[in-house]
Amino acid sequence: MPTPTSTTSSTSRPDTVKLDRVVIRFAGDSGDGMQLTGDRFTTESAVLGNDLSTLPNFPAEIRAPQGTLPGVSSFQLHFADHDVLTPGDEPDVLVAMNPAALKANLADVPRGATIIANTDEFSKRNLAKVGYPTNPLEDGTLESYHVHAVALTSITVEALAPFDLTRKDKERSTNMFALGLLSWLYTRPISLTERFLTTKFGSKPELLAANLAALRAGFNYGETTEDFAHRYEVGPAPMKEGHYRNITGNVALAYGLVTASHRAGRPLVLGSYPITPASDILHTLAGLKRFGVTTIQAEDEIAGVGAALGAAFGGAIGVTTTSGPGLALKAETIGLATSLELPLVVCDIQRGGPSTGLPTKTEQADLLQAMFGRNGESPVAIVAPRSPADCFAIAMEAVRIATTYMTPVLILSDGYLANGSEPWQIPDTEDLPEFDVRLATERNGIDADGNDVFHPYLRDPETLARPWAVPGTPGLEHRVGGIEKANITGNISYDPDNHDLMTRLRAAKIDGIAATVAPLEVDDPDGDAEVLVLGWGSTYGPIAAAARSLRAQGFPVAQAHLRHLNPFPSNTGEVLTAYRHVIVPEMNLGQLSMLLRATFLVDIQSHTSVRGLPFSAADLEDVIQKAVTE
Amino acid sequence: MTATSSRTDLGMPGHGLEGVPTLPEDATPQTRKDFTSDQEVRWCPGCGDYAILAAVQGFLPELGLRRENVVFVSGIGCSSRFPYYLDTYGMHSIHGRAPAIATGLATSRPDLSVFVVTGDGDALSIGGNHLIHAMRRNVNLTILLFNNQIYGLTKGQYSPTSQVGLITKSTPMGSVDHPFNPVSLALGADATFVARTMDSDRKHLTEVLRAATAHRGTSLVEIYQNCPIFNDGVFDVLKDRSEGEARILHLAHGEEVAAGVNVVVRRDDGTLDVLPRDEADPARIVRHDAHADDPSLAFALSRLDDPTLAHVPMGIFRDVERSTYDDLVRAQIDGTISGAGGPATDQDIADLLAGRDSWMVGTAGKA
16 A cells, blocks of 8 residues: 655645555456556656556457456556556556446455546446446445545536537547546646647547547546545656656567667568567567568468568568467477577567467466477577566567577567566667677688588587578578588488487587576575575566565565576576575466476475466565565 | 658569679679589489479579579478579478568568479468468569479378379378369469479470569469379370370460360350360450459469360460569668668667657756
């Protein structure tokens, strides 16, 4: 719960209460515009200087039957005057646009929290749809909450009376009214949203005027109604000096790829097939032609990765984006890339599985598929971002590894990172890593007759990478293929010793990447922890929040987070054995734990959850505390 | 990106090799040897692939291209070993996927002449999806589809072009699968260039290759090819001089479609028939039009095939102009870049990263 730090403030209105943090959840029907509302509120908060973290949560159906539980879409935002690590476990405020939104979310809302409900939608029919026999706003169900029952829809329609729009169109602006009201309640400026609407509805002046009017009406309603005793204020968080923006994981990933392509001086070619929750990367990159980006929306997942690999053969940074089911389909082509030893970046935005699973929910259960999901010994490099903004850096790292080591690299992001957002300190372009990508231009060998020849599988002694010789380079004509090749010459070879050698070389090349990967860092402020919590991917936020809270209570906890899953940083084994107890929380049934046990022969406490949602920091806190005090 | 730069009218596509560097005029003319790799050819003795390889190696020098700008991409199957024997760039990829891989390569590299070598199983069974989509998009590729109506590399199972009733290891009582007609399939997929030729007719094969490489867009060339091990002699009646003359309906643009004493006529209902010339109404004899926008005639001709090979149209069914996918993709990108004043700079990257809603911390004002 937020902690009021003062009931009044001399610098703001007398009725303004200062809070250090707030978690708001906007919930409504899929068609109610909750994602947009949440997104705009987020931007307003970001520009105010709050630190924040967001969690969109929506059904796979685009428009499930109106007013039903499966159709509920929500957006949770945690904003604070201090460093924020998660979107928050429990909302302090629930905005429920209909009975379904109330019913679907009430269990997450702690008693004493605020509920703002749109009474217009609490009709007998809508209540019956979700199995409420009586109106929970009136029957005492919510008596332990602060309920603000507001006729959001009818006030919006009334406010838009002067506009020549259908009632339906007017009702569609209800989300802007709600945004205006919440913006007033939490003293957010609405000017940015006004600017956003002006861009969005620039070509439809009537709709623009209506949405602006609804937004302002919501803000003014807060001013004039006596329903709200206080306004709230959450001050800016202390952040390192710099230039910031809010960014989602998918956009950060796309920007990282483009920036890497720019730095490497090689064009970016994306081959992709639409799939939730990865499609936004395709959408973003399709809009970046200015940066020479080619996007090919292929006929299927296999063609997507095929086009990327074909482009890589031609000297481009070949990228494909997908989610679990698509990664399964791409497996054979990734195996080919492993054998051809060409750079390829495969982005798997994980979602609940198996099969179609939970398309819009998050999970981390593709780690073993990424490691082993191909025929034969076919090692690939695997990296995983730990937060939405980290997707930028991890994309650049993936391109670095792919081009330095001539190998496929898998990026394991997930639905939570993809759609979640956080403030990001925009890097100065001159601070970004340089990419020294060299294409082969000269022959590198001599044949039995003393002639200069090109050996496509003559390896760099340090990285074991073969040369990247692209078509169009005279004198380096060569053939590559998925059949085993003789080391050095690349000619077809069925020789047993050669296959053994090539299999070991491909493995050694991937293992060797660890030499250019930063060691695993442990965060153990007092240096006296005996329990280490080790995570990977999007669990970073909840783990860090739990560790911070426990330390504040006097429990020593060490935290480390893997961004490289294959190979592991070279000191990983040492880190693991330095602690009495190692806990590995994962949103799967223990896949990293299995790899760590097998690789380092260490005991691991695997803590798992596969609910399609990120861990709650409070749950992790309990688990870790037990281990610390045991 | 501005709306105006999102579409560019390219007009009619040019020559298939436009944009691919050629040798200087005073260069020593290339020979077949220049395109022959040092790898030993390992097809079965008597395989039709030898004749096709010889024809391709003999034909490539006449294009006058730099060897390094020629790429052969293949899938899996006997025919897909083809790239290993050509001293160009090449990729022997995975089963069925060559058109997808070639699409990525051709789209990102307008300076390459990209060939796909595939077979009936590779292109029409496991890779059917990629084949139809390459043709629909009209990517600038030349696809050589070796059709021997059998799976050779896996030792003799029936393929999607095998005739009904064919007895193979996987169909001991005869195949009940209805076969694809690759030409009909290509026309149905809106291919802009569709031709059929035969391994043993080097002259015809070379003529078709010449037209196929000149065509800008996807050129599908079906090549009847004999498998001496698992489906030997399946095209023998076409290879026999007198039998062949009577059966092969020669497709030449503007010419009557005829084979020996027979001609193709249009019936009252618009469908086609093959009749002895002396029984045909001269006004109904079909003259081939390979350049017609409407593919109906080409399709009707492709339907004249029958399982006994009584009459088989050979030649270019269709050769029409349509903007290519890769040209259009590049035009959008090039148009956007030139509209923005040239390639992206570090400042452009900085502007992209900052977006429109950024803010400063620790210094006054919003960015």
